[in-house]
Amino acid sequence: MLSRNWRHLCRRYSQAVNFRTTENSPAQHNDKQEGLFYTINPDLCKQLFAHGGFPRSFMKQTKTFTETAIMVRQPALDLLACIKASDMSQPVIRYVLYGEKGTGKSITLAHLLHYAHEEGFLIVHVPWVSEWLRRVPRHKEMSNSQTHEGFVDLPLDAAAWLIHFKSQNQTLLKSGELKTSKQYVWSKRETTEAGSPLAALVEHGISRVKYACDVVDALIDEIKILSNAKQCKTFVAIDGFNSFFYPLTRLNTPTKRKVKPEEVTLTTSFMKITTNDWNNGAVVVTADQLAFPDDHQESYLPRYLLYKKGFEHLDPFVPIEVGRYSDKEFISCVNYYRDRLWLRGPPEIEAELKFTSASNPYRFMEQCAPL
């Protein structure tokens, strides 16, 4: 009798408390951990996401909660299984994450980046494409490209991205095994010899901001060559990829001409790496409504967001929907928020919040805020 009660109590306790998993390596995640939170090491977090990668509201949460915890969710698990099962000698498979606003596409992408980092992939990660094409701060650096006729360079953005690339791939770049295949001549006095390490190329882009865009272009070519030669495996993650296909950017040339996204040199570089003419890698992009202005957010489906052009560019791809919380995930999230003191109050609140937030992760987080 006592033992039965004891067992009963244990089970109830575990149900109430079980919202965390101690399995902190994404490669080991499977269906058992679905809906549970795992914690990312702060140092790693700084290395991977210091220059973007998490949405701003999530960064705020990590500060308040004093930890970075990500829920293991079905789309990420599906993708991990796909990447593990795929044959790396075949052309790369493109995955498109899509879903309503605030369902966790970027967080899923962050989860996958953690996996890629752990598995020793070379990471090519663009935190938010609209940052380049749609956000225009007071001093946006723009210049006409020297090498491509009629194209526009965004040197500062490209240099910032190179820094991001460098910090994400510190270990791989430091080892110096990745070498360039040909000579690059930047100007009369500046050249990058064939066979110099990839780190030198990146450093050149950071120190000579003028050539940053060309360096990005060269870097992407080199990465493709290296991957084909099986010297490294590459993981490409681009958040808000559909921004590349919106008819207009918010950039203006000095002559007040509107710039189209395909006239930006960065666009052509990242178009190159999302084609499937290379192998030994994986490409994950997200199609996000938030990358578009308010009046073009009618649907969250890839065909609408990518336009015909983008759809055909990516075709064939594997669409993966990131949905709202399931019941299990919602309960686990409620327990996590209660543990972090973010959600307080009587248990009736939960049913109400589930109803009002429609189990949308972002809206749920937002509605817990004033309680």
Place this chain on the structure above:
Amino acid sequence: MANNIRNINKCIPRNSLSYIVPRLLTVQQYREYARPTSFPDFFQNPIFRKEDQAQLIESAELPKIAALPVRPPAVYQTSSAYHDPLVTKVINHVMEMGKKQMARNLVEKAFENIKRSQIERYHLASTPEAKAKIELDPKKILHKAVENAKPLLQLQPIKRGGITYQVPGPITEKRSLFLAIKWLLEATNEKERTVHFPEQFAWELLDAANNTGKVVKRKQDLHRQCEANRAYAHYRWQ
């Protein structure tokens, strides 16, 4: 009375006059509406809280009022678990030009700021006793802040012999609540242009809840003034 009956005859079938009798026995309702509504006085105020409804059922008063006509509830009268009359009151005070959604967002943002700062303090505190002392519920902080900001006395200008005296006297509960909220908002609006309302409001609430800050000082100043003018107190009735 005849007027009331005429109204009733309008809205119910003639032959079912049986329920008028309990209606006539009920006490006249007080109005919760600022202006007269299109509903006559014998319409009951809605009972929208689950607790109140449970109480009615328990005390067996529900059958008595079940058939009486009821005014429609206002938008803020919900049975939601986080309904709080004081919070709706403060939101209405923050509101300008009838922009309620905006006012609600501002107050909720202030609550969020309070919560974030308190949670961070909670995590920084080392001992469990220190942690237990930190109040994390922003609504409780609001209640405490308003409680601390409420004045107990007020000064009324009264003219005697051609001179206006500031005469101390008691204050009604309603007016002291009004003054507390008004002072909190005035203190909040005395800010730099670069500081946003929710941040400043959060600070003021935290200050007032700790019994410090501008608002509490203003209350104490009023009390001191009342104390100084106690010699005039008799002018209230002379």
